[in-house]
């Protein structure tokens with residue numbers, strides 16, 4: 001049997017669909033043969049789901065990483081859906097088959113941490129659910145701050161309720177649009193961090209912006225976040241050339257075009273998913289030139305190395321890039 005790699009495509013079946021909250025559905029995905037295990041994953045990992053029309057969408061795995069018989073994901077119906085979440089909500093039914101990628105992790109836990117604090121906004125709860133399960137398995141105490149507009153907008157509350165009374169587990173819910181509700185006070189959350197705690201946040205951009213400010217004085221190694229929306233505009237200034245080293249082709253990126261647009265236009269068939277610089281699917285090695293990084297995947301140090309880039313959103317500071325494509 002050939003090894004499963006991050007780029008492998010897996011076939012799974014939708015075993016169950018659950019209503020989790022207003023605009024949030026849960027999907028349980030299982031192997032086509034019950035005798036087969038799915039590739040293992042680590043807490044914080046995601047899969048890419050192939051959808052009609054060539055769309056790829058990334059969803060965090062929310063179940064316990066020790067499970068090998070299923071992947072569980074949660075899908076928020078995006079009011080501005082370009083087809084991904086709308087298809088999942090309106091077309092995908094129990095029993096359907098899906099093609100997915102093997103899990104990849106861009107939001108890894110530091111398992112040496114003495115205490116974990118999780119901060120979730122809305123559907124951002126999903127990767128943190130797998131981290132809570134992992135923390136329990138490690139015996140690492142943890143605390144969750146989960147913010148949603150109202151209880152009706154908060155998914156997976158039954159999973160959280162199961163932690164009630166368990167040693168080392170603490171869940172704090174924050175519904176800012178309920179009577180008497182207030183926005184989650186991240187400065188207070190961070191000020192109350194236990195000694196040496198690592199903190200993990202996933203949620204919408206305003207929450208992550210506030211999180212960035214509240215954690216600015218903490219050692220970066222203890223601060224972790226995952227975005228699910230772009231923070232920066234894609235680079236569309238154009239006026240640079242791109243040479244594809246493997247296929248020996250050169251193209252000119254025009255003003256108004258992203259690098260991904262240019263690659264698609266010449267039929268280069270790049271792999272991509274979110275098109276917002278947040279999933280890491282479109283990463284390509286840079287052999288020459290200086291990228292104009294616009295992604296949220298690479299760390300500052302990784303961006304400064306200029307040896308790889310996300311072609312969906314990043315462009316070029318140099319007049320020429322040579323890519324390993």
Ligand code: FES
Pocket residue numbers: 271272273274275276277278279280281282283295297310311312313
């Ligand atoms: S497609 Fe997701 S980072 Fe580029």
